[in-house]
Amino acid sequence: MASSDYILQLVRQALDDFDDRPLDVSVRRAVRIANLVGDTRHAIRLSLELRPTGGDRHTNGEISRMLMADSSTWGSGTGPAEQAVAQYMNDRKMTSPNGEDAVQMHSLTELEFWDQELRDLKGRGEPVNYEVDLASRERNGNIVARTRHLTFALLCSWERRFGYTSINESIFGGYRVKVDTLLAEGVPDLLQQFNAVYRRLQEAAEASPERDAAEELSQAITTCRRILKVVVDHVLPPQEEPSASGHSLDDAHHRNRLYEFTKQAIESKSQNKLTDVMIAGLYDRFVAVDTMTNKAVHAAMALETANLCALNTYIICGEIISLHDLQADASDTY
Template identity: 40%
Template sequence: MASLTGENVLSLVHQALTEFDDRPLDVTIRRAARIASLLGETELAVRFTMELKAHGGHPQSNAENAQRMMADPSAWGSPDGPDFAAMRAWSENRTFKDGPHAGNVSTFGVAEIIAWLDEFDERRADGDDRFVRLHYRAVLERIRQRVFTALCAWERQLTYANVNERIFDRFRSRVDAMLAQGASALVAQFSAVYRRLREATRDPQSPVAEELAQAVTTCRRILKTVADHVLPAAPGAVAENGSPLNDSAYRNRIFQFVKDNVGSEAVAGAVKAAIGGVYERFSTLDKLANKGVHAELGVKEAEMCAIHTYLVAGELLDLFIASSNEVTPAHP
C-alpha cells in the first residue's frame, strides 16, 4: 500500500476546508483527527478524538482509542505529555463556568450534543434547559473554531512544505538518473549507508559506534568515487597552489574540479562551502563514534551526514554533466 505524501495530506486538508460548512461538525472533526495523527500532532489528535467520544462506555477502551492516535503511544500518561494537555484543553472548553452546573464538565460527544440541540423544544424548556443549551452551543462553536484554525494552519504548513518537497523531488530524480547512468557504483555505496542506519535504529538505546564509523567511512568513499568520476587522479599532477591531485587527495581533486568548471566565484564558493560542511559532519560523526553514543543521537547525525553527502554528490555530478562538452584544463 502506498504511503501518504505531504501532497496527499494537503489534499485531505483542502477537502475538509472546502466542505467545512457543508458537513456535520463531527465529520469534520473526524477528518481533522486523522490529519493530526498523520502529521504527528498528538495533542490535537487526542483532543479531537475525545470530542468525538460518546458519553459513557468502558474507560480503559476509551483511553486506548485515544492512545492509538498518539505519535508515540508509550508517552501516554505522562503529566507533562500531550495527552494530559489535550485533556486539560478539552475539559476547560466543556466546564460550566457559572449557573446551577458550575464546575461540572459536559462529557457528551459532539454528535450527541448536536442531536440534543436538534431535539430541544424551547417552548417546553425551563430556565435550566435554556442555560444548558447556551452552554452547548458555545462549546460547539469553540470546537468548530479550533478545528477550522487547525485546518488553516496545516494548509499553510503543508503548502510551504509541498513546495520544498517538489523541489527536492526534482533534484532527487535528476541525481538518481545521473547515478544510474554514469556513476552506478555510488548507488551501492548510498545503499550501504542507509542499510547501516537501519541496523542502528533497531535499538535506540544501544551504542552505535561501529555503525557510525562504517557510515562515515562509506560517505567518505562516496565523495572519493565522485572525485574519481569528475576528475580522475593523475600521477604527479598538482594544482596551481602545489596541492597534490593524486588518488588519495580526492578532496583536492574535487576543489580543483569546481575551480576549473564554475565560472562564478560566488557559486564556486558556495559549492566549496557545501563540501566543507560535509567534511565537518564527518568529523562530528567520528567524535560521536569514539564516544559510543546511543542510536537516538548518533543516527540523527548520521542521517544528516548522508543527506548532505547526497546533495554534494548530486551537485558535483550535475556540474560534471553540464561541463562534459568542454575540455577540462590540463594540470601541470
C-alpha cells in the same frame, strides 16, 4: 510517510466540505490529518470531542496512544497527550444543576442527540424545565462552536503549511530527478549505495530509546564517505603527480583531488570558493558524527547530523557530476 501533496489534498477536501458536512465528520478528518502530520496534541484533543462517554478506561488510553507520534511521552504529566486532555477539560467546564463544578463529557454526536431529544419533548408538549433547557443548550452550543472554530483554524493552518511544503517538495523533487539521472548515467552503483544509507538512517530512527543506534549511524556515514570517494574517482582518477600547488593526488588523498577538480572545473573564483566551503562543511559533518557516536552524544542530535550528512553528500555528488559533464561538453565543443 504521506506526501505533502496528499496531505494538502485531504486538508482542502475537508475545508471545501466544511459547511456542508456535520461537524463530527470534519473533526474526524482533522484527527486523521493531525495523526498523519504527527501533531499529537491536536489529534488527541479533537479525538476527545468524538469519544462517547463511558467505556473501558484502559481501552480509552490505548486509543489515545494510537494517535501519538511518540508514545514514550505518555504519562509524563507534561506531554502532548496531557496538554490535550487539560485543554479539553478547560473547554468543557460547567456548573451542574446542584451548583457543583463539573465537566461536560458527552461527544459531539451525543450533544446533538440530547439537543434533538429536548426539541422533540417540547414538540410533543411534554413538560420541560425551560431555565435548565436554555442553560444546557447555550452551554452545549458553546462547546460545538468552540470545536468548530478550532477545527476550521487547524485546517486553515495546515493548508498554509503544506501549501508551502508542497512547493518546496516540488522544487527538490525536480532536483532529485536530475541528480538521480546524473548518478545513474555517471556512476550507476551509487543509487544502490544511497539506498543503503537511507536504510541505515531509518533503522537508527526506529531504534528504541533503550538501544544505542551508533552502529547504524556509523555505517551510514562510512557509506557516505565511500560514495563521495567513488564520485571523486570518477571525475578525477588518482594520479602519481601532485597538483601545481604540491598536494598529493593519489588514491588515498581523494579530498585533495576533489578540491583540484573543482578548481579546474569552475572558472569563477567566487563560485569555486562557495563549492569548496560546501565540501569542507560535508567533511566536517563526517567527523562530527564520528565524534558523537564515539562519545554517546544524545541519539536525536547524532541522527539529525547524520541525516544532514546524507543529504549534503547527495547534493554535492550531484553537483560534482554535473560539473564533470559540463566540463566534458565544453571539451567536446573545442
